[in-house]
Amino acid sequence: SGPLKDMDFSVQEGGGPRILHQFTLEPPAVSFRASGEKAGIIDIEPRTGILYINGSLDWETKQVHKLQVESLDESGNTVKGPYAVTIYVEDINDNPPEFDQKRYFGVVRQNSRPGKPFMHVHATDRDDPKTPHAQLSYSILHHFPNPYEEMLFQIDNATGAISPSRTGSYYLDPQKQDTFILVVFVKDMAGTTTNAFSSSVDVIIVVMESLWKAPPTIHIKENSTQVHPVNITKVRSNEPGVIYDIFEKEKLPRLPFSISENGDIYVTEPLDREEKDTYTFFVVTKDKGGELVDKPLQIHVIVEDINDNPPxxxxxxxxxxxxxxxxxxxxxxxxxxxxxxxxxxxxxxxxxxxxxxxxxxxxxxxxxxxxxxxxxxxxxxxxxxxxxxxxxxxxxxxxxxxxxxxxxxxxxxxxxxQIPIFEKSDVSIFNTILDVPI
Ligand SMILES: [Ca+2]
Ligand SMILES: [Ca+2]
Ligand SMILES: [Ca+2]
Ligand SMILES: [Ca+2]
The missing domain is CATH 2.60.40.60 (Cadherins)
Structure with missing residues (x-):
């Protein structure tokens, strides 16, 4: 207790009725009066000066209550005040996280890169986001069916982004299994305590065939007289808006191929089989930030011979x-x-x-x-x-x-x-030749 002045209080939500403070009367004051955000349960007893809460405050409804308190004399005139009394409500973890949807649907393409999200789930927790009470952690509780040792999907426990795992990137195949159901679990308290609140939701995932496939080996006749560049094949990413690029594997002085912004691949000049009879290069897709989107595809070109060399x-x-x-x-x-x-x-x-x-x-x-x-x-x-x-x-x-x-x-x-045999006469002639002065 103490004399009337400005005061702050912190009260945990949901705590029930309680006394916060007692203000002491200083003559000629005979009573107190409180006004402001009393929420129907906060008040002061006029004669005793007891500041009390007759019920429970709720952080989710109102986080700060501002009141003014003054002391009065017999005639009801203000003696001191008004003073500011502020009650801060402290959050407790009294709300479970809730998913924004009753169920989620996602589509994943075969051969997607591991860790590349194709969908998100999201849950909301009404508790104070500045506390662990509303810090959510996502996980996969069940995975139906689950044919491999490692799960085919993974979830980012902080963001709720769902992506293929390394195994999924390799094994997902609509011919084998085109639908999966994941039961995704969310916990508050950052998932660290056993008495956190939790919820779960079904996520239905459909696997679709990949558009991103390497074309079969390309055969190009050498010394083509067509106007270049000539379109030889195309690739298509599963993702819209990607940037296509060619990545050279061999250290060639030049690579006579190019790719357009929609994935059409061209040979840029006539090829000479006698100079080089095969080419191997990769096609990649990048997002605006330069990150790889798809796994690189290998393109294989064989230069076909024509009879352009004489014996x-x-x-x-x-x-x-x-x-x-x-x-x-x-x-x-x-x-x-x-x-x-x-x-x-x-x-x-x-x-x-x-x-x-x-x-x-x-x-x-x-x-x-x-x-x-x-x-x-x-x-x-x-x-x-x-x-x-x-x-x-x-x-x-x-x-x-x-x-x-x-x-x-x-x-x-x-x-x-073939085998010279010098007879005597021949030798003398030979010697005579040698004796001739030069
Ligand atoms: Ca909570
Ligand atoms: Ca709360
Ligand atoms: Ca030839
Ligand atoms: Ca020839």
């Missing part, structure tokens, strides 16, 4: 030596040629023909070439150096569209040419 002779001139005593039919050497087009296809299939022989003495067709291997053989007879020491052959090498001529020179040699 090439390995040497400008192939020189072959043949001894006079080589028998007819003998293999005397090979004309080598290659073709840059795709191996083991007709585009690089080479065939060989002898187009001409110089001189045609003592007859034509002294040689033949195996048409699929390029090996040269003596035809009908052995060669004689006295008839001709050299023959010039033009060998025609063809693929299905191109032809190339490879030059071959055949040297006819005898044993003595």
């Amino acid at each position: 090439v002779c390995q040497k400008d001139l192939t020189v072959i030596e043949v001894q006079e005593n080589e028998r007819e039919g003998s293999n005397i050497g090979t004309v080598f040629a290659m073709d840059m087009d795709k191996k083991d296809t007709l585009n690089s299939r080479l065939q060989f023909h002898i187009q001409s022989q110089e001189p045609e003495f003592p007859m034509k067709n002294l040689f033949y070439v195996q048409q699929d291997t390029g090996t040269l053989h003596l035809a009908g007879r052995s060669l004689s150096k006295r008839e001709s020491a050299k023959y010039f052959l033009k060998v025609l090498v063809t693929d299905p569209d191109f032809k190339t001529i490879c030059d071959v020179e055949v040297h006819v040699i005898d044993i003595n040419d």
Whole structure:
């Protein structure tokens, strides 16, 4: 108790009738009077000065009650005051959290990124949000069906955002199970005490097929004469408004592909299979903040061969030596040629023909070439150096569209040419040559 002055009080809500204070009378005052936000239960006893509450205050109804108190003399005139008496109501946890909806419906696409929310639940608690009484924590109580060890869905316990778990991102498949029911639980007191209030709600989730799928391997014919860029495929995100981008896997000096803002993929220039025959890159989607939205998709491109390379002779001139005593039919050497087009296809299939022989003495067709291997053989007879020491052959090498001529020179040699044996007279000539001063 004490004399009349400004005073503040804190009262817990729901506490029942009580006395807060007693003001002492100071002559000539004989009584007190209270006015203001009395809520029908707060008052002061005029003669004793007892300030009391005749019932329970409710924080959710009114958090502060402001009253004015004055003291009066016999004639009812104010002696002191009015003074401010303020009663602050303290919250207690007397309200359970309640979900905003009777039940929730959500749609999730197959292959969604783990942790990417596709829906939210939300509950409200009427208690003081500045206290744990209205701090809510969400969790998944039941998961029907629950076919894997880890749940397919997860909930952010603070925000109520529901997203696929890592397992869900991998296994969700509308072909296997297209509907799930989650029972989501919410507790106040931040979920930390067992005597918190709680509520639950059903969440029905439908799984839909993903639009975000890698297209099958793309085949592009090399050296296309079409006007570029040429649309080759498209991708579509499950999310609206994403930004598409291409992410290069190989460290290429340039990547001849682009993607439009709606996911159409283009080749930007003609490709050359002989330069590079496959391309692999990723398509990604990002949100406005630059965060990845979908899992990157791998795009695989195969450059298809066309016959755009003629055969090439390995040497400008192939020189072959043949001894006079080589028998007819003998293999005397090979004309080598290659073709840059795709191996083991007709585009690089080479065939060989002898187009001409110089001189045609003592007859034509002294040689033949195996048409699929390029090996040269003596035809009908052995060669004689006295008839001709050299023959010039033009060998025609063809693929299905191109032809190339490879030059071959055949040297006819005898044993003595091959292994020089110097007779005495020859040696003296040799020495004479060496003796000549330069
Ligand atoms: Ca509460
Ligand atoms: Ca309360
Ligand atoms: Ca070719
Ligand atoms: Ca080619």
